[in-house]
Each structure stands twice: as structure tokens, then as C-alpha cells.
Amino acid sequence: xxxxxETEKRLKEFEPIFYPRSIAVAGASADPRxxxxxxxxxxxxxxxSGEIYPVNPLGGEISGLKIYPNLRTIPKPVDLVIVCIxxxxxxxxxDDCAVAGVKAVHFFTAGFRETGxxxxxxxxxxxxEKAHKGGFRIIGPNCIGIYSPEQRIPYGPSPLSGAAGTxxxxxxxxxxxxxxxxxxxxxxxxxxxxxxxxxGSDLDSVDxxxxxxxxxxxxxxxxYLEGARDARRLxxxxxxxxxxxxxVVWKGGRTEAGxxxxxxxxxxxxxxxAVWSAALKQAGAIEVQGLEELADTLLLFQQLGxxxxxxxxxxxxxxxxxxxxxxxxxxxxxxxxxxxxxxTEKTKAQLTxxxxxxxxxxxxxxxxxxxxxxxxxxGQAMELVVREPHLDLLVVYxxxxxxxxxxxxxITEAMNNIFIGFHRRQDKPIVVVLPRGSMERERLEIEGxxxxxxxxxxxxxxxxxxxxxxxxxxxxxxxxxxxx
Amino acid sequence: xxxxxETEKRLKEFEPIFYPRSIAVAGASADPRxxxxxxxxxxxxxxxSGEIYPVNPLGGEISGLKIYPNLRTIPKPVDLVIVCIxxxxxxxxxDDCAVAGVKAVHFFTAGFRETGxxxxxxxxxxxxEKAHKGGFRIIGPNCIGIYSPEQRIPYGPSPLSGAAGTxxxxxxxxxxxxxxxxxxxxxxxxxxxxxxxxxGSDLDSVDxxxxxxxxxxxxxxxxYLEGARDARRLxxxxxxxxxxxxxVVWKGGRTEAGxxxxxxxxxxxxxxxAVWSAALKQAGAIEVQGLEELADTLLLFQQLGxxxxxxxxxxxxxxxxxxxxxxxxxxxxxxxxxxxxxxTEKTKAQLTxxxxxxxxxxxxxxxxxxxxxxxxxxGQAMELVVREPHLDLLVVYxxxxxxxxxxxxxITEAMNNIFIGFHRRQDKPIVVVLPRGSMERERLEIEGxxxxxxxxxxxxxxxxxxxxxxxxxxxxxxxxxxxx
Numbered sequence: 001x002x003x004x005x006e007t008e009k010r011l012k013e014f015e016p017i018f019y020p021r022s023i024a025v026a027g028a029s030a031d032p033r034x035x036x037x038x039x040x041x042x043x044x045x046x047x048x049s050g051e052i053y054p055v056n057p058l059g060g061e062i063s064g065l066k067i068y069p070n071l072r073t074i075p076k077p078v079d080l081v082i083v084c085i086x087x088x089x090x091x092x093x094x095d096d097c098a099v100a101g102v103k104a105v106h107f108f109t110a111g112f113r114e115t116g117x118x119x120x121x122x123x124x125x126x127x128x129e130k131a132h133k134g135g136f137r138i139i140g141p142n143c144i145g146i147y148s149p150e151q152r153i154p155y156g157p158s159p160l161s162g163a164a165g166t167x168x169x170x171x172x173x174x175x176x177x178x179x180x181x182x183x184x185x186x187x188x189x190x191x192x193x194x195x196x197x198x199x200g201s202d203l204d205s206v207d208x209x210x211x212x213x214x215x216x217x218x219x220x221x222x223x224y225l226e227g228a229r230d231a232r233r234l235x236x237x238x239x240x241x242x243x244x245x246x247x248v249v250w251k252g253g254r255t256e257a258g259x260x261x262x263x264x265x266x267x268x269x270x271x272x273x274a275v276w277s278a279a280l281k282q283a284g285a286i287e288v289q290g291l292e293e294l295a296d297t298l299l300l301f302q303q304l305g306x307x308x309x310x311x312x313x314x315x316x317x318x319x320x321x322x323x324x325x326x327x328x329x330x331x332x333x334x335x336x337x338x339x340x341x342x343x344t345e346k347t348k349a350q351l352t353x354x355x356x357x358x359x360x361x362x363x364x365x366x367x368x369x370x371x372x373x374x375x376x377x378x379g380q381a382m383e384l385v386v387r388e389p390h391l392d393l394l395v396v397y398x399x400x401x402x403x404x405x406x407x408x409x410x411i412t413e414a415m416n417n418i419f420i421g422f423h424r425r426q427d428k429p430i431v432v433v434l435p436r437g438s439m440e441r442e443r444l445e446i447e448g449x450x451x452x453x454x455x456x457x458x459x460x461x462x463x464x465x466x467x468x469x470x471x472x473x474x475x476x477x478x479x480x481x482x483x484x
Numbered sequence: 485x486x487x488x489x490e491t492e493k494r495l496k497e498f499e500p501i502f503y504p505r506s507i508a509v510a511g512a513s514a515d516p517r518x519x520x521x522x523x524x525x526x527x528x529x530x531x532x533s534g535e536i537y538p539v540n541p542l543g544g545e546i547s548g549l550k551i552y553p554n555l556r557t558i559p560k561p562v563d564l565v566i567v568c569i570x571x572x573x574x575x576x577x578x579d580d581c582a583v584a585g586v587k588a589v590h591f592f593t594a595g596f597r598e599t600g601x602x603x604x605x606x607x608x609x610x611x612x613e614k615a616h617k618g619g620f621r622i623i624g625p626n627c628i629g630i631y632s633p634e635q636r637i638p639y640g641p642s643p644l645s646g647a648a649g650t651x652x653x654x655x656x657x658x659x660x661x662x663x664x665x666x667x668x669x670x671x672x673x674x675x676x677x678x679x680x681x682x683x684g685s686d687l688d689s690v691d692x693x694x695x696x697x698x699x700x701x702x703x704x705x706x707x708y709l710e711g712a713r714d715a716r717r718l719x720x721x722x723x724x725x726x727x728x729x730x731x732v733v734w735k736g737g738r739t740e741a742g743x744x745x746x747x748x749x750x751x752x753x754x755x756x757x758a759v760w761s762a763a764l765k766q767a768g769a770i771e772v773q774g775l776e777e778l779a780d781t782l783l784l785f786q787q788l789g790x791x792x793x794x795x796x797x798x799x800x801x802x803x804x805x806x807x808x809x810x811x812x813x814x815x816x817x818x819x820x821x822x823x824x825x826x827x828t829e830k831t832k833a834q835l836t837x838x839x840x841x842x843x844x845x846x847x848x849x850x851x852x853x854x855x856x857x858x859x860x861x862x863g864q865a866m867e868l869v870v871r872e873p874h875l876d877l878l879v880v881y882x883x884x885x886x887x888x889x890x891x892x893x894x895i896t897e898a899m900n901n902i903f904i905g906f907h908r909r910q911d912k913p914i915v916v917v918l919p920r921g922s923m924e925r926e927r928l929e930i931e932g933x934x935x936x937x938x939x940x941x942x943x944x945x946x947x948x949x950x951x952x953x954x955x956x957x958x959x960x961x962x963x964x965x966x967x968x
Contacts, residue, residue: 144805158889175805175886176812182885182921226811252808257824258815264847265807289819291812291919292944321628321659323749324736327710328660328775331742335773340741363748401666402659405642435775436943437666440928459920459943460776 002240007214014211016103017139017203018148018193020079021050024071024102026093027084027109028054028062035108036084037062038157045159047152053078071096078102082145084157087111090141091126098134105131107141108157113199114142114265128202143198144174147181147191150217155181155194165190167298168218170208172197172226173252173265176291180222183295188451189302192217206234213241220301221247222294226262235283242284246301246474249285250294251276284477286470296458296467303456304429306475309392311339312468313385313428314365316397318378318415319406322367325397329365329461333395336465338472340364341391347384354380365397373407375414382418386427392472393429394422395464400446401437416446420453432457433464486724491698498695500587501623501687502632502677504563505534508555508586510577511568511593512538512546519592520568521546522641529643531636537562555580562586566629568641571595574625575610582618589615591625592641597683598626598749612686627682628658631665631675634701639665639678649674651782652702654692657736657749658682660708660775667779672935673786676701690718697725704785705731706778710746719767726768730785730958733769734778735760768961770954780942780951787940788913790959793876795823796952797869797912798849800881802862802899803890806851809881813849813945817879820949822956824848825875831868838864849881857891859898866902870911876956877913878906879948884930885921900930907939916941917948 002010023043027036040054040062053074054067061067068074071081071093081102083090087109097105112124124141131138139145147155149164155178162185171177174196184191192215195208205225212218221241228234238247253262254273280287288294312333316325330340343351343364351362354377355370366385371377385394396419403412423430432450434443436459447457458464486494507527511520524538524546537558538551545551552558555565555577565586567574571593581589596608608625615622623629631639633648639662646669655661658680665678676699679692689709696702705725712718722731737746738757764771772778796817800809814824827835827848835846838861839854850869855861869878880903887896907914916934918927920943931941942948 160889171808173805173808173811175801175883176808178805178886179883179919179921182883182889182923183919185922186920186924224808252811252815255815255818257818258811261810261814261847261849265811265851290816290944290946292946317659321657321662324655324657324660324708326745327657327736327742327749330745331736331739332774334739334741363745365745367749399659399663399666402662405644405666435663435667436670437663438669439666440670440924444924460774462774462776 002214010211010214013137016079017137017146019151020104022053022076022078022080023048023050024053024055024068024074024078024081025084026055026071026081028067029056029058030060030062030067032062034084035157039082039084039108040065042154042156042158042160046154046161049152050079051076071100071102074100079104081105083107083109085109087120087123091123091130094127094130094134097136098130102136104137104139106139106145107143107198108145110142110198112141113201124199124201131202138202139195140198141201144177144196147177147194149191163190164217165192165302166217166219167191167222167302168212168215168220169194169222170197170205170212171195171224172200172205173224174198176224179291180295183291187295187299187447187457189295189299200229204229206230206237209234209237209241213237213245219245220298221245222298223247223249224252224294225249226252226265231279235279238280238283238285243478247285248288248294248297248301248470249280250288250290251280254289286474288470292463293466296463297470299456300431300467300471303454304393304431304471306478307392307429307468307472308475310337310469310472311341311390311392313388313391313394314340314397315368315382315385315394316365317367317369318398319372319403320369321399321402322369325399326365326367329395329397332461332465335462336469338465338469343385343388347388350384351381354384373411375411375418378415379418382422386422391428393431393468395431395433395461395468397433397435397461398446399437400434400443401439404439404442412446416449420450420455423453423455430455431464431468433459433461435460486698494695494698497621500563501621501630503635504588506537506560506562506564507532507534508537508539508552508558508562508565509568510539510555510565512551513540513542514544514546514551516546518568519641523566523568523592524549526638526640526642526644530638530645533636534563535560555584555586558584563588565589567591567593569593571604571607575607575614578611578614578618581620582614586620588621588623590623590629591627591682592629594626594682596625597685608683608685615686622686623679624682625685628661628680631661631678633675647674648701649676649786650701650703651675651706651786652696652699652704653678653706654689654696655680655708656684656689656710657708663775664706664779667775671779671783671931671941673779673783684713688713690714690721693718693721693725697721697729703729704782705729706782707731707733708736708778709733710736710749715763719763722764722767722769727962731769732772732778732781732785732954733764734772734774735764738773770958772954776947777950780947781954783940784915784951784955787938788877788915788955790962791876791913791952791956792959794821794953794956795825795874795876797872797875797878798824798881799852799866799869799878800849801851801853802882803856803887804853805883805886806853809883810849810851813879813881816945816949819946820953822949822953827869827872831872834868835865838868857895859895859902862899863902866906870906875912877915877952879915879917879945879952881917881919881945882930883921884918884927885923888923888926896930900933904934904937904939907937914939915948915952917943917945919944
């Protein structure tokens with residue numbers, strides 16, 4: 001645990017980065033197609049509340065804003081500078097930054113260390129030296145930088161912005177950071193802050209991690225990392241934060257082919273996947289493989305928080321075909337290390353009385369085919385399963401297309417309202433699986449409805465099970481940590 | 485290899501099942517909500533070309549068709565009977581089937597062996613005895629039965645029907661068979677025949693497999709199996725067919741929890757997962773885990789057929805963020821055992837001349853970020869990659885939402901047309917990955933466009949890689965088999 005003073009110092013240091021009162025964009029121009037212009041228009045479209053100062057020696061105007069010839073001529077203080085000018089001009093720009101007293105400089109401009117060319121590696125070093133001397137921090141170079149929805153800073157040169165949430169995300173890939181935001185818009189995953197730090201020449205992943213550790217708006221941390229400049233410090237930071245904020249890490253470049261691609265990408269020197277996995281585990285992080293597993297796990301943490309255990313009750317066969325679904329669901333859960341414990345004898349007897357025996361599987365996973373469109377029976381069966389004291393959460397497996405093909409749409413809606421009702425009662429966390437099929441429009445509508453209620457939705461049982469396993473393992477570890 | 489005579493005998497035997505000239509539905513009535521009535525209306529809606537005879541002792545009419553009081557009163561021959569009457573009446577119905585000279589009887593009716601009750605297990609045995617004596621075959625009981633799009637027989641009591649294709653599918657779960665059809669409608673997977681055989685009291689999975697082996701309309705075979713009554717015969721049948729038709733098997737009940745669910749479902753006695761895996765491998769089948777992997781693999785076989793090898797060329801970063809994408813793609817491919825070999829020096833030099841160095845990863849996976857919206861450059865880069873002689877197929881990783889957010893829609897369309905152009909030239913098989921994000925409607929439209937052209941589309945790189953690995957392993961094995 002760090003002290004209050006240190007916490008305040010960190011928050012203060014990153015304030016001009018995530019909550020700047022003013023942003024200058026070097027490289028904006030009257031031509032809206034220019035990258036700098038797109039940054040300015042993105043900030044305007046996202047509704048950035050502070051001052052925006054376009055900068056370009058050619059002057060002119062963009063979207064009603066005056067373009068300043070240089071940073072020195074801006075009449076008011078500048079907190080953050082976004083750099084979109086050719087790389088050969090960046091060093092002199094930094095001299096202006098020092099004069100203007102800016103607090104942080106983000107380089108969208110690329111072409112430095114990652115080229116492997118000595119000349120440009122040297123320039124990157126000079127950038128950092130100038131920053132140290134000038135009293136400001138560097139984000140990048142070669143990165144998309146900051147996303148701060150609370151401050152209405154969109155992601156990159158675009159208006160991409162969503163609702164503010166509780167997940168802080170750190171990425172060594174601007175593409176993955178952008179994509180996780182896009183996935184979040186689709187699936188209801190909301191971020192407090194996102195940063196893609198590119199080469200991380202000055203502020204590196206560990207600096208941002210230390211900030212998110214103390215940031216009161218961040219409750220969950222996600223990270224895409226290809227390597228670490230100072231692995232010891234990184235794993236110390238992960239260890240420090242993991243007991244209080246879950247940290248989900250996707251390590252890129254786990255395979256030889258992936259590591260080679262990573263070397264070309266961020267120049268990261270990648271240790272072996274096994275070493276990373278062991279270190280992440282020891283530091284209390286949750287390691288995931290790939291973009292979707294990362295999003296799946298963050299979504300579950302966001303929507304449900306810690307889980308009491310990994311005993312899963314499963315309800316399937318909402319129309320028919322629940323026999324095969326129950327096998328699929330049990331296999332998927334068991335493969336991820338979840339328990340699918342039997343129902344108590346009393347509940348089994350009550351389910352048999354309710355659903356009858358023929359053609360249904362009255363065990364966990366529960367096949368409620370025999371309710372065939374009787375929503376009252378669905379509600380009663382759910383009630384019996386929810387009341388099972390040894391189950392920690394419920395998964396509902398809903399084949400939207402089969403439901404809609406065989407039953408009137410009102411019945412599907414009524415069933416979904418029943419599940420939402422149980423979720424609202426908060427007796428037990430509920431996860432819904434809506435597998436892809438032939439009616440994507442309807443399926444996405446139902447996903448949106450569940451999402452807005454705070455119910456996490458997954459496209460396959462396997463992905464739901466993996467996310468549940470990650471969260472329950474973290475919850476278990478965290479419980480033991482708290483006991484210590 | 486079986487002889488011509490045996491082949492003809494098998495085809496002849498299953499003709500009344502998959503190509504019946506007439507179908508009687510026992511249990512149809514004037515009430516359209518009755519299950520039997522839904523079967524009749526489903527057949528009519530799907531455009532079944534043969535005669536339909538509703539049967540019910542109460543008589544009456546359904547959808548303009550006369551309801552016969554029993555099978556004996558139907559004036560013309562009946563090939564197939566679909567049974568939707570309560571289980572206590574089925575034995576006397578079978579006596580009528582014998583008198584009427586029907587060829588096959590499908591029992592939608594359930595409640596026999598799967599109940600575990602001695603009385604009903606005995607009735608199932610009697611059903612088979614009556615069939616043997618009466619000279620007809622049994623499908624089921626407790627199953628959805630037959631789907632035969634060529635003959636316009638829909639799946640189950642519904643109008644669910646798609647275009648006829650080349651995949652034959654056998655399932656011990658009616659739910660999974662229905663779901664794979666729904667997935668097929670969404671993703672362009674087309675079936676020659678599908679059968680869910682329930683308890684398989686007479687015709688079992690292996691009988692249908694032997695039929696699909698000789699069926700000239702079936703080129704690829706898929707199966708969902710929970711167990712086998714005669715495992716030796718099943719694996720012999722798989723071994724016999726696998727050199728000429730790829731057979732993709734999903735074994736349900738691989739885990740203890742899944743096996744328990746399977747026991748309740750089909751009463752299948754499940755051998756251990758390891759034993760099944762070893763036997764499937766030895767028989768030359770492709771084993772998959774789960775519904776999505778099954779669909780993914782069938783799709784690749786259908787669209788691309790055998791692959792020359794597992795050397796993959798990857799193109800990503802269509803807008804930006806290709807650095808992270810290239811790491812993701814390489815990791816996913818390598819994890820599935822695919823090769824991502826380097827480009828030749830000549831091609832690397834040409835790519836550098838075309839795309840420039842800064843910010844792009846000019847290796848395999850190829851990050852074409854630097855083309856930023858220049859479709860001509862995209863086309864030229866694709867041409868260079870396609871021409872690499874050591875690559876067996878190409879994967880294009882396209883983030884639809886990022887493309888559409890940063891570039892005009894016409895550019896995305898032009899890029900997609902370029903990929904389609906390469907596919908049409910058939911120089912090299914092309915697979916497209918369209919990861920889920922924030923613009924699902926647009927993404928599905930693009931998926932449909934690729935699909936209709938015969939390009940297989942996947943929602944994640946991991947799933948594409950797994951399917952490619954399965955198909956290339958099969959192709960490799962098949963090649964060595966042909967050599968023997």
C-alpha cells in the first residue's frame with residue numbers, strides 16, 4: 001500500500017493527461033483530411049469541455065477555431081499537446097513545449113525506436129531528455145494515446161467515445177485498445193480510462209498501471225502487453241494492485257511467430273510465455289489469451305464483481321433440444337474447471353412435479369423443454385434453481401433463433417423478462433449465453449436488453465465458462481489474500 | 485470400399501427416408517397448435533413435393549388436406565410415417581404401418597428407453613420387433629428425424645429449410661442438429677441431409693453414416709455423438725469413409741459432468757474422452773470441441789475443400805492498428821499449429837517500396853496500415869502476398885468498425901471487392917476474419933457478401949486458425965493415405 005501523499009502526487013501528475021483543461025493539436029490545419037485536423041474535429045465531436053488550440057505554422061482556421069502558428073503564441077496555459085507533425089520537426093516543437101510550460105506531450109507521430117534505425121532511436125532518446133529538462137511527460141511516441149470519457153476525450157483522431165465506466169485499460173497496441181473500445185460499445189463494457197502508450201519512451205505501461213492503481217474512478221484493470229522495459233517493477237506494480245483491483249492481462253507474442261511480430265511492432269524483447277505466465281500468476285493477475293477472452297473477462301468483472309465460488313447452475317432447453325444443450329453446457333463448464341453440482345433431492349422432486357419426467361433432463365444442467373412456452377413454469381423452475389444454496393451463479397443458455405422459430409415472440413420476451421426479474425432481485429448472479437444462429441438482428445436486440453440491465457451476455461458457453469472461471473479464481477485468491 | 489451392388493442396396497433402403505414420395509403424419513389434427521399439425525404445416529410451407537397424409541382417428545381437415553382416420557384407409561402407398569401421438573398408442577399404429585406397407589417410421593414421440601423405466605424400455609424393444617416383422621425401418625424414437633432440403637423436407641415441426649448443400653450431418657441431439665442448421669442459415673453452411681436419430685433403436689448413427697458414405701450428394705460428413713451402441717462398427721465405418729469424405733466429429737460428454745448429462749439425455753454409455761479421441765484419430769476423423777468449432781470446420785471444408793499445406797499468409801491493419809493485429813494473428817495461428825513463414829526477400833523489398841517502412845510491419849503477418857485508404861496499394865500488396873509460392877492460403881483480418889469509423893464506406897467496399905477479386909481468381913484460398921465490435925449490422929452485411937462468394941468468414945482469428953488447422957491436417961493425412 002502506498003501512502004496518501006504518494007497517491008495524491010500520482011493523481012496530480014496524471015491530471016493534465018486524463019483531465020487536461022486544454023489541449024493543443026500540433027499538425028491541425030484548414031484541410032480536414034489532415035490527421036491533426038481529424039484530432040481537432042474528434043475532440044469537438046466528442047464534446048471535450050476544455051480549450052482546443054490547433055497549431056500549424058501555416059495558420060488559418062479549422063471548424064471555427066483559430067490555428068496558432070506555434071505553441072508559444074497560445075495566450076493561455078496548455079496542459080496536453082497532441083503531436084501529429086512529421087518526425088523531423090518534433091524536436092523543435094518540444095523546445096516550444098518547454099517555453100509554453102505544457103504538462104504532457106502525446107506523440108501520435110511515429111518512426112522512432114520502432115524503425116530500428118540508429119538515427120531515429122537517438123531522436124527518441126532526445127525527446128525524453130527534452131521532456132525531463134522541460135518538466136513535462138511524454139506519451140508515446142507512435143501511439144493513439146489517451147481516451148478519457150469523463151473528460152470527453154475521444155479515442156484517437158475520431159469521435160469514438162462511450163459512457164464512462166470502471167475499467168482502466170493499458171495497451172501496447174493502439175489497434176487493440178481501439179478494438180476493445182469498439183467491442184465495449186457493442187457489448188456494454190465501459191471504461192474509466194484507456195491509454196495506448198506506443199514505444200513508452202517516458203511514461204510506460206507500469207507508470208500508467210501505477211496511476212490506475214490509485215485512480216478512484218478505476219475499479220478493474222485490463223492490459224495488453226507485449227513486453228516490459230522493467231519487468232521487476234511491472235510485476236511489483238501488478239502484485240500491489242491485484243488484491244484490491246482485479247487486473248486482467250493479455251500477453252501478446254506468446255508464440256515464436258507472435259514474438260517475432262511483436263519485435264517488429266513495439267520492439268519489445270519478449271521473455272518466454274511460460275515465464276510471463278508464472279510471473280503473472282504469482283503477482284495475482286488473471287492471464288487471458290486473446291482479445292475476446294480479455295473482453296469477456298472484463299465484462300464479467302464489470303457486471304458481476306467477485307463471485308462467491310465456482311458452482312454453476314445451468315438452465316437450458318428453453319424451447320426444445322435441451323438434452324444436447326445440457327451436455328454441451330456441462331462439458332464447457334467442466335473443461336474450464338467450473339463445478340456443475342447436482343441439485344438437492346428436494347429440488348429434484350419439485351422440478352419433477354413441475355416439469356414432468358418425459359423427455360426432459362431434470363438435473364443440473366436443467367433442461368426445461370417440458371415447459372414448452374409456459375412462462376409461468378419457466379419462472380417457477382428458475383425460482384427452484386435460484387434457491388439452491390450451494391450454487392454461486394446461474395447461466396441461462398438461450399437459443400434465440402430456435403425460440404423465435406417455434407414460439408411467438410411475446411413468449412421469448414416474457415421469458416427474458418423473467419430472467420431480468422431474477423437479476424434485479426440480486427439473489428444470485430445471472431449470466432446469459434446467446435449463441436449465434438440465423439436471427440442475428442433479434443439476437444443482438446436481446447443482448448442489448450440484457451446488457452442494459454447489467455447482465456453479462458456471451459456468444460458461446462465456452463467463452464462464458466472461461467470468463468466465469470477467471471473471475472471465480474480471482475475471487476477465491478482475493479478472499480485468501482484478505483484473510484492473510 | 486464397398487461394391488456397387490451394396491452401394492445401390494443402401495441407397496435404395498434409405499430412399500424412402502430422405503426422398504419419400506409420400507409422408508403420413510400420425511397425430512395431425514384440425515387444431516393447428518397440435519404438434520402433428522405443425523409437422524403438416526411445416527411440410528407444406530417448405531414445399532414438400534410429395535403427398536402428405538394427415539392421420540387422426542377424429543378425422544377432419546388441416547390446411548385443405550383430408551385427415552385420414554388411420555393408415556389403412558390411405559388410398560396410395562406411404563413411404564414415411566411421422567409419429568406424433570401419445571406413446572401409449574404407438575404399438576397399434578405400427579400394426580397399421582405393416583398392413584399399409586410403409587417403408588419407414590419416424591418417432592417424434594418420446595418417453596421410451598430414455599426414461600429408464602422397464603415398461604417403456606420394453607415398448608421400445610417391441611417397436612423394433614414390429615418393424616423387423618413389418619418390413620420397415622425406425623428412426624428414433626425421441627427425435628426430430630430427417631431434414632432433406634432437396635426433397636423439401638424441413639427440419640422438425642417447422643418450415644425450417646435452407647438451400648441444399650454438400651454436408652451430411654448426423655446427430656444424437658435434435659437440438660444441436662437444429663442449431664447447426666440455424667448457424668448454417670446465418671453463415672452459409674449448406675447441408676445435403678441432416679438426421680437426428682434420438683434413441684436410435686433401429687437405425688443408429690452408424691447406419692446413417694454408412695448411408696452418407698455412399699450418398700452421391702454428400703461430400704463432407706459432420707456428426708454429434710454422445711456414445712455408440714457398437715463402437716467397433718462405428719469406428720470401422722468412420723475409417724472406411726474418411727479417406728474419401730472428411731468426417732468431423734464432436735463428441736458430447738467428454739467431461740464427467742458432460743457424461744452424466746449425456747446419460748440422462750440419450751442414455752449413452754460413454755467411454756472416456758481419451759479413448760474416443762484416440763479411436764477417432766486412428767480412424768482418420770477430425771475431432772472438434774463444441775458446436776462452434778464443428779460449424780467452423782464444416783464451413784471451411786465446404787468453401788475451400790482440402791488445403792495444400794498449413795503455411796498461412798496474413799494481411800491485417802487495413803486502416804490502422806495493424807501492429808497489435810499482426811501479433812494477435814501470429815499467436816493465434818502458431819497456437820493452432822499453423823506456420824506463418826516469412827516472405828521472400830524479394831517480396832519484402834517490393835512491399836517496402838510499396839508501403840514504406842514507418843509504422844508498418846512489413847513481414848508476415850503483413851500490416852498494411854500505411855496504405856491508409858489507398859485501395860490500389862491494398863490490391864498491389866495483396867498481389868505480392870498471393871504470389872508467394874510457399875504460402876498455401878491467405879487470411880485477411882478486417883476490423884469492420886475501425887474501417888468504417890476512419891474511412892468512407894466506399895473504401896471498405898472497394899477493399900472487400902479486391903479480396904473477392906482475388907478469391908474469384910482462385911490463385912490461393914482466402915479466409916476472412918471479421919471480429920465482432922460496435923457495428924454488427926454492417927459487419928453481418930459484409931459477412932453475407934463474402935459468404936455468398938464462397939469465402940469462409942470467422943468471428944475471431946483463433947477460430948479461423950483452428951478450422952484451418954483441422955482442414956490442413958485432414959488434407960495432409962488424406963494425401964498420405966492416397967499414396968498408400
